[in-house]
Amino acid sequence: MYSAHLSKNYINVNHNLKIGVNIVEKGFDPIELSKTVKRIVVKGYGKNQRRKYFRFRGGRWYGGIATGDCVGCNLRCVFCWGWYARDNADKLGRFYTAEQVYYKLIRIIRKHGYNKVRVSGGEPTLSRDHLIQLLELFSDEGILFILETNGILIGYDETYARDLAKYDNVHVRVSIKGATPEEFSMLTLAKPRAFELQLKALQNLIKYNVSCHPAIMVSFSSKESLEYLARRLVEIDRRLIAEIEEEYVLLYPHVVKKLREYGIKPKIAFKPDGTIIKCR
Numbered sequence: 001m002y003s004a005h006l007s008k009n010y011i012n013v014n015h016n017l018k019i020g021v022n023i024v025e026k027g028f029d030p031i032e033l034s035k036t037v038k039r040i041v042v043k044g045y046g047k048n049q050r051r052k053y054f055r056f057r058g059g060r061w062y063g064g065i066a067t068g069d070c071v072g073c074n075l076r077c078v079f080c081w082g083w084y085a086r087d088n089a090d091k092l093g094r095f096y097t098a099e100q101v102y103y104k105l106i107r108i109i110r111k112h113g114y115n116k117v118r119v120s121g122g123e124p125t126l127s128r129d130h131l132i133q134l135l136e137l138f139s140d141e142g143i144l145f146i147l148e149t150n151g152i153l154i155g156y157d158e159t160y161a162r163d164l165a166k167y168d169n170v171h172v173r174v175s176i177k178g179a180t181p182e183e184f185s186m187l188t189l190a191k192p193r194a195f196e197l198q199l200k201a202l203q204n205l206i207k208y209n210v211s212c213h214p215a216i217m218v219s220f221s222s223k224e225s226l227e228y229l230a231r232r233l234v235e236i237d238r239r240l241i242a243e244i245e246e247e248y249v250l251l252y253p254h255v256v257k258k259l260r261e262y263g264i265k266p267k268i269a270f271k272p273d274g275t276i277i278k279c280r
């Protein structure tokens with residue numbers, strides 16, 4: 001009964017985002033959505049906290065990395081390659097403890113000779129205890145943990161950055177969606193003001209000396225909006241400018257369909273075969 005109720009809430013959130021023009025314009029609160037999604041994809045607390053995952057794999061990113069794909073996110077990016085798992089969080093995946101995830105990933109690391117690991121697919125920070133426990137498990141192995149995050153929860157609560165600072169094997173890649181609050185809202189369907197949480201995440205991480213860099217989805221940005229973001233990053237820390245990683249949308253068929261659905265056109269994008277498309 002309880003889980004059925006939660007699933008219904010979750011489906012309503014997605015449904016409203018898809019069909020309600022006013023709601024799309026207004027945007028949702030990603031902190032509230034974090035709480036809703038967390039009830040579906042996270043169980044328990046502390047060392048035994050379990051998170052839903054749908055896949056474990058090796059891959060060529062970062063020169064070779066073991067990846068656990070988790071289920072669930074607190075944004076609704078229109079270009080998300082993992083949208084199916086994201087929007088079906090109540091149906092897909094299985095719950096794993098951090099220790100179980102560790103053993104799955106360490107097997108992949110040893111098989112391929114990797115020295116890096118990450119959690120991808122969804123938003124790893126939704127399961128804070130589980131994530132910290134994973135960092136703890138990998139900290140003695142000399143394995144670099146690349147935390148790919150949209151930064152919303154680290155920006156919302158600076159104690160998250162303080163906790164990450166306890167581990168010197170973590171590097172945080174804050175994936176910023178668009179270059180202005182308006183672009184952020186257009187791309188993620190969240191409230192424009194939540195854009196600030198992504199920048200605050202970088203600020204909090206730098207405050208606690210956590211290794212980090214900004215990755216920016218630039219496919220939809222104008223020159224002016226990129227200049228705006230550059231100014232905002234300089235205000236946080238001048239060094240961030242040199243560390244920007246540009247992200248471009250990959251035009252998988254389902255992404256093309258979603259972009260059409262929302263009437264959004266990228267200025268620069270890549271086809272899955274690597275061909276560049278410019279629409280400026």
Ligand code: SF4
Pocket residue numbers: 073074075076077079080081082083086121122123150
């Ligand atoms: S933050 Fe990442 S996982 Fe979440 S919706 Fe956006 S692209 Fe998908």
